[in-house]
Amino acid sequence: MELKVLYFGMIAEVTGCNEEIILLESNSNVDQLENLLKDKYQNLQHLSFKVAIDKEISANDTLLNPNNEIALLPPFSGG
Amino acid sequence: MNKRKTVFIEGPITPSFIANSIEKHQTKTTIGAHDIFLGQVRADKIEGKIVQAIDYSAYTEMAEGKFHEIREATFSKYDLTCMHIYHSLGKVKAGEICLFVFVSAPHRKVAFEALEFLVEEIKKEVPVFGKEVFEDETHVWKVNKV
Numbered sequence: 001m002e003l004k005v006l007y008f009g010m011i012a013e014v015t016g017c018n019e020e021i022i023l024l025e026s027n028s029n030v031d032q033l034e035n036l037l038k039d040k041y042q043n044l045q046h047l048s049f050k051v052a053i054d055k056e057i058s059a060n061d062t063l064l065n066p067n068n069e070i071a072l073l074p075p076f077s078g079g
Numbered sequence: 080m081n082k083r084k085t086v087f088i089e090g091p092i093t094p095s096f097i098a099n100s101i102e103k104h105q106t107k108t109t110i111g112a113h114d115i116f117l118g119q120v121r122a123d124k125i126e127g128k129i130v131q132a133i134d135y136s137a138y139t140e141m142a143e144g145k146f147h148e149i150r151e152a153t154f155s156k157y158d159l160t161c162m163h164i165y166h167s168l169g170k171v172k173a174g175e176i177c178l179f180v181f182v183s184a185p186h187r188k189v190a191f192e193a194l195e196f197l198v199e200e201i202k203k204e205v206p207v208f209g210k211e212v213f214e215d216e217t218h219v220w221k222v223n224k225v
Contacts, residue, residue, distance in 0.1 A: 008136065008137075008138050008206065008208055009210070009220055010220040052138070052206070055141035055144055071138055071141070071206075073138060073206050074208060075222040075223065076202070076203070076204075076205060076206055076208070076223055077207065077220070077221035077222055078135070078178070078201055078205050078207030078208075078209070079118045079177070079198065079201055079207075
């Protein structure tokens with residue numbers, strides 16, 4: 001399946017783009033996406049981030065589907 | 080009060096914007112107490128270099144949803160007359176204001192408590208990212224202390 005993934009802050013710096021389409025087997029979960037991305041972008045392994053699915057922070061075993069808006073969020077620093 | 084309000088402002092929040100906001104409340108005479116939080120950009124020294132500005136970006140759609148949830152939670156928890164939140168996006172220089180939180184209530188105690196709750200929730204829950212830019216244009220990414 002094709003997943004649209006958004007990157008922010010220092011994560012976008014590591015990936016070199018703000019969003020991209022990632023190909024992953026159907027019924028994959030957040031953990032599997034993270035592993036694929038950490039393989040693709042080795043520097044992600046040293047960064048702390050959370051995954052938001054449809055604008056909510058999600059657990060690692062959450063299943064993904066192609067309609068989801070997925071975002072990798074580094075630590076927040078508003079205010 | 081349930082409608083979504085604009086929170087993000089491009090660039091710094093000016094003292095005159097804050098003054099105007101206070102002035103607008105002079106017609107609301109059930110209010111007896113305002114409390115205001117202003118977040119200001121610090122010229123921190125990091126590894127020998129001084130922060131000149133913070134360049135803010137956000138996951139805007141999620142951030143607006145979170146601001147809305149925080150507003151609703153605050154209104155249901157505290158007896159407030161009104162509440163305003165403004166946050167900068169883009170570059171804000173050291174010494175300038177990047178966050179303006181304004182609560183109003185009939186009495187002071189609830190205003191004090193609601194303001195602290197709001198600011199802490201904003202720092203914790205809202206996906207805003209600050210890039211601390213030095214004079215030589217290099218940068219580091221800021222992380223909020225919990």
